[in-house]
Amino acid sequence: MQNPILLSLAAACLAAASADAAGLKLNLRRQVETAPGSGQYETVEKAAEWDPRKTAIIICDMWNQHWCQGASARVAEMAPTMNQVLLAARRQGILIIHAPSDTLKFYEGWPQVSRVLNAPRIAPPSASNWQSLNLAKEGPLPIDDSDGGCDCEPHCPQGGPWRSQIATLEIAAEDAISDSGAAIYNLLQQRGIENLIIMGVHTNMCVLGRSFAIRQMVQWGKKVALMRDLTDTMYNSRKKPWVSHFRGTDLVVGHIEKYWCPTLTSTALTGQPPFRFQADRRPKVVFLSVETEYQSKTTLAAFARNDLAFHYGWNCTFLQSDRADDLPGLEALKEADLAVFFMRRTTLPPAQLKLIRAYLEAGKPVVALRTSSHAFQNWLAFDGEVLGGHYAGHFNNRDPKTRVWVMPEAQGHPILKGLSPEPFLVSSWLYKTRPLGAQAVPLMLGRVDNQTATEPVAWVNQHQGARVFYTSLGHPDDFAMPEFRRLLRNGIFWALSLEIPANAVTF
């Protein structure tokens, strides 16, 4: 029996927590099939608000030691951030459940263990010690982990050296400890907890399979979300699909978002940018798509997803708005290595514009397309100051088309690598962009096909010492052309000072 005084104290604490903590605001991300059975998915992020008193965090297998040294090092690297998340969660009244499997002997006699064992027994609908891949509900895992997933050289010998949870994660008096799904279920039912945030390791194994983890809790009807930046995967990048370790984690996270539950980042609790492993050096690119004339929310988004995110495993954030006066999510620029603009005549509120200006003033690179020369009605000088352009309207040449070509004197510039020296026709009607700024270097020219006047259609510039690439092309038809996709990708790689890939853009 529970002590009634303790219970009423707990109730008082919960009441206090609810007084200062409003709902827990989350952005939940899923992969949603565009049409049933199509096999095509799109990323959908939805705001949600959870009652902290009906929410628990379950920490999966954040052991003191793993048989794989690489896995142990990554657990140690993310543990301090995870501990910050736990501190913030406790302040909001969220229950913390530590679940370091197979190490309960270490915690023998701890009140946090008894708290779980003493919860009134309620038989869950069905329980098993391990929930395997369930092909009735999910596709095969997107990575081959048949070798155990050690990414080290030489491979680590497998074993079970774990003895406790990693000490970096503090265990508070009000927390709970258990590695049994059925026992944790009792505690959740006793507390009326419906929502679970799962974090820890490893997405392709325990985070899905344990008796207290995603597959089981979803089947028991809990609302589950995975904290996708505080997790890891047992994946060896020498195995299928031969992507980087971190890309492997992204793929499993995508699998979970498709078939099991949404994900969120630690930002929801810490207010800080999401956690990122030191060794994860993939560029972070933020796309700003605010225009309704050129379908950049489709064309540029497909380019970002299929070429940069899928093929190269880059970390792409696509910010999109159909409204010229609002673009949420610009905080992502604080961590970005590159911003790609496809914007038209926006009047973003000062707080949003400030985030864009701060990015540019920090001397970070820019790629800008088409209407971005007139991106801001409340910052008209952006074109001249940042892009080095001088937009002054356009020719009305839908037919004939615009003929564009590489300037002979620009031959050899990395951005032009792989482009045909032959002129080609594009659907973007010609922009009037002369005269360019003093530092701008034109790379390609264009003219209306039956006229003689030429205008620069692609150039590079500098802003605060950072690389800037602009092209006035970007019509939806252009995105279907290998030459244009090549130019855009080259410009992005060049802006990041990366070697330009030899292969064509294929998607």
Ligand SMILES: [Zn+2]
């Ligand atoms: Zn290893």
